[in-house]
Amino acid sequence: MxxxxxxxxxxxxxxxxxxxxxxxxxxxxxxxxxxxxxxxxxxxxxxxxxxxxxxxxxxxxxxxxxxxxxxxxxxxxxxxGYEIQPETVDLELLITDLLRFVEPENERLGIRARSLLAADARLVLADPKFLRVALNNLVVNAQQAMAEEGGELLLETRVRGRLVEVRVTDTGPGIPPDKLEQIFMPFWSNKQGGTGLGLPMTRRIVEELGGEILVQSELGRGTRFVLSVPKLPDQLPPATPDPTAEGPGAAERNGGNPA
Ligand SMILES: Nc1ncnc2c1ncn2[C@@H]1O[C@H](COP(=O)(O)OP(=O)(O)OP(=O)(O)O)[C@@H](O)[C@H]1O
Ligand SMILES: [Mg+2]
The missing domain is CATH 1.10.287 (Helix Hairpins)
Structure with missing residues (x-):
C-alpha cells in the first residue's frame, strides 16, 4: 500500500x-x-x-x-494539458482547408492527396484550433513518411457510434509492430530534426476532446491513424407539446453524455 x-x-x-x-x-x-x-x-x-x-x-x-x-x-x-473549448466543428471545411494548406508540400514530394468525407460525419463537437493541430501532425507525419518516394495520402471520415472517425492513411514504409506503442512516447523520434512531440500532443488533444487515437501499419505498405472525436448529437425536431400527456416529459434525452 x-x-x-x-x-x-x-x-x-x-x-x-x-x-x-x-x-x-x-x-x-x-x-x-x-x-x-x-x-x-x-x-x-x-x-x-x-x-x-x-x-x-x-x-x-x-x-x-x-x-x-x-x-x-x-x-x-x-x-x-490543453485548454480545450469544444464547439460545433464542420469537419469537411476543416479537412478541405487543411489539404489546401499542405498541397504545395504534397506537390513538391510527389504525393497525391484525396479525401472521402461522409455526409453524416460532417459535424463534430471539438475545439477547431486543437483538432486542426492534431490532424496537421498526422498529415505532416504521413508526408514525411512518403518524402522519398511520394505516394498517396487519403483522408476519410465516417460515423462510428457516438464518434466520428477521421482516418489518415499513407502509402509510406510503415511502422514496425514493436514500435507501435513507442511512437506515442514523448521525444520518441527516428527522424533527423524530429522532436517526437507530434504524436503525444495529438493523443493528448484527442483524449481531452473525448475521443481516441489508434494506429494500424504494415511494413512496406503504409500506415493508417484513426482519430475519433464526439459526433455532434443529432438535432431533434422541436418538441410539440402533447396536451394529453401528464407529468414531466422526456427530460433526459442526452443523459449520460459527458460534458
Ligand atoms: N505515418 C507514419 N509512417 C511511418 N512512421 C511514422 C508515421 N507517423 C509517425 N511515425 C513514427 O513515429 C515517430 C514519432 O512521431 P511524432 O510525430 O511524435 O514525432 P516526429 O514526427 O519524429 O517529430 P515531430 O512531430 O515532433 O516533429 C516518428 O519519428 C516516426 O518514426
Ligand atoms: Mg511528427
Missing amino acids: TRSSKRPRRLEYMGAMAAGLAHEVKNPLSTMTVNLQLLAEDFATPQSQVEERTLRRAHLLLGEVKRLDGIVNDFLELAR
Missing part, C-alpha cells in the same frame, strides 16, 4: 520538475534571441568575409534558438 502510493506522487513530482525546468529555460532563450537579433543588425551589411561569416552564424543560431523555444512551448503545453 505504502509502496504503490508513492509512485503517482513521484510521477507528479517529476512532471512538475520537468515543467519547471522548461519554464526556466524560456527566459535565457528570449535574452539570446534579442541579443542575436542585435548582433545580426550590427552586421547587416558585412564589410568583410569575417563579418559575413558572423552574420551567417548569427542567423543560424537564431534559427536554433527559435526551434528550441518551439520545443519548450510544445513540451510545456503537453505537460500542463
Whole structure:
C-alpha cells in the first residue's frame, strides 16, 4: 500500500520538475534571441568575409534558438494539458482547408492527396484550433513518411457510434509492430530534426476532446491513424407539446453524455 502510493506522487513530482525546468529555460532563450537579433543588425551589411561569416552564424543560431523555444512551448503545453473549448466543428471545411494548406508540400514530394468525407460525419463537437493541430501532425507525419518516394495520402471520415472517425492513411514504409506503442512516447523520434512531440500532443488533444487515437501499419505498405472525436448529437425536431400527456416529459434525452 505504502509502496504503490508513492509512485503517482513521484510521477507528479517529476512532471512538475520537468515543467519547471522548461519554464526556466524560456527566459535565457528570449535574452539570446534579442541579443542575436542585435548582433545580426550590427552586421547587416558585412564589410568583410569575417563579418559575413558572423552574420551567417548569427542567423543560424537564431534559427536554433527559435526551434528550441518551439520545443519548450510544445513540451510545456503537453505537460500542463490543453485548454480545450469544444464547439460545433464542420469537419469537411476543416479537412478541405487543411489539404489546401499542405498541397504545395504534397506537390513538391510527389504525393497525391484525396479525401472521402461522409455526409453524416460532417459535424463534430471539438475545439477547431486543437483538432486542426492534431490532424496537421498526422498529415505532416504521413508526408514525411512518403518524402522519398511520394505516394498517396487519403483522408476519410465516417460515423462510428457516438464518434466520428477521421482516418489518415499513407502509402509510406510503415511502422514496425514493436514500435507501435513507442511512437506515442514523448521525444520518441527516428527522424533527423524530429522532436517526437507530434504524436503525444495529438493523443493528448484527442483524449481531452473525448475521443481516441489508434494506429494500424504494415511494413512496406503504409500506415493508417484513426482519430475519433464526439459526433455532434443529432438535432431533434422541436418538441410539440402533447396536451394529453401528464407529468414531466422526456427530460433526459442526452443523459449520460459527458460534458
Ligand atoms: N505515418 C507514419 N509512417 C511511418 N512512421 C511514422 C508515421 N507517423 C509517425 N511515425 C513514427 O513515429 C515517430 C514519432 O512521431 P511524432 O510525430 O511524435 O514525432 P516526429 O514526427 O519524429 O517529430 P515531430 O512531430 O515532433 O516533429 C516518428 O519519428 C516516426 O518514426
Ligand atoms: Mg511528427
